């Protein structure tokens with residue numbers, strides 16, 4: 001996607017006001033980018049119309065290109081559709097606060113409940129977990145084990161025959177033990193069924209719930225939109241939790257779901273582990289959908305981590321010439337020092353992420369180092385000198401394979417592109433410094 005955006009940047013150099021022709025040309029390409037990210041075509045159509053209306057006639061700032069202006073407007077619009085600001089969980093009110101999770105079977109309710117309970121417990125609250133799946137003992141068992149493993153209290157009343165009785169029993173128990181909140185796990189079905197919805201509706205109509213959170217599997221795209229519509233009719237959820245966002249690489253399904261339901265997303269599940277739940281950030285998600293990765297967060301993180309002196313040193317080097325393999329090596333080492341490598345890799349644009357994550361691990365970094373050291377100084381500064389016979393030599397010299405060498409050179413090319421892009425958009429933390 002970076003390549004695509006670069007194309008857009010190149011095409012439009014004219015300054016002054018954005019004219020309709022220019023805007024149309026950029027939007028034509030942006031439309032493709034969004035469709036390729038799996039955003040539903042109707043959502044794309046609305047977004048593009050919105051951006052066009054805002055962009056045409058707009059003054060182009062001195063410091064940016066028209067392409068960048070339009071991309072910024074699109075980013076703004078996507079962020080708005082995604083909810084604008086972070087939407088938090090309601091936990092205030094009379095104790096115990098009741099939070100119910102609903103959704104299809106396999107959507108991630110039980111897992112998410114564990115994650116939420118742990119999160120709130122870490123914030124100093126005292127949560128209790130129950131399951132109203134009175135028909136499937138295995139479902140209760142799963143929650144009980146999850147709670148046991150993560151230090152959350154689980155309550156069960158075998159005499160309760162309906163979800164309603166179960167919740168009422170838990171409320172009494174909770175008053176005795178002074179729990180702050182009760183997380184209610186519910187039964188799911190493989191498909192939307194009236195019986196399930198009617199059962200949930202009975203609970204919703206009888207018991208004052210603070211939050212009814214619909215858990216949607218982000219990987220199911222349009223199917224999730226339909227599920228959301230059915231649940232809306234019956235139980236009117238207060239918000240969404242999108243699970244398995246980690247497996248929806250481009251995030252387009254997320255945008256489709258939110259645009260078409262108009263509901264706030266409160267959290268995003270980003271893995272199976274109990275701590276893999278994130279507050280949903282519309283701005284970061286917007287960057288991800290546009291293929292820009294979480295560049296802003298990445299930059300902030302890098303900026304914070306490198307002290308001034310170090311910055312100046314690197315700044316001098318990177319500000320003046322193109323990145324070479326020596327720099328790449330240093331950069332890799334730094335990325336490893338900054339913190340969790342995976343975390344940083346996750347913020348990179350998708351196409352880069354795949355490549356870079358293969359370098360993860362001390363052993364792989366050593367291998368990369370060996371390869372680079374087997375090159376001549378001239379080759380390190382100018383990798384295009386490395387033809388196929390040199391590649392073979394470098395592989396032999398470093399005890400690796402030609403494939404390893406090829407992969408490294410490809411990764412380096414990707415990295416160099418990102419670097420250039422950051423410079424161009426003024427987001428390169430090193431270029432922001434004065435004097436160069």
Ligand code: GDP
Nearest residue numbers: 105106107108109110111243244269270271272
């Ligand atoms: P439920 O039937 O709605 O209660 O769904 P479960 O909580 O049992 O989850 C179904 C499957 O999805 C399990 O294998 C979970 O580990 C997995 N899962 C849930 N949330 C996530 C997530 O955010 N990311 C990933 N990768 N897997 C998840």
Ligand code: MG
Nearest residue numbers: 109110111139
């Ligand atoms: Mg479950």
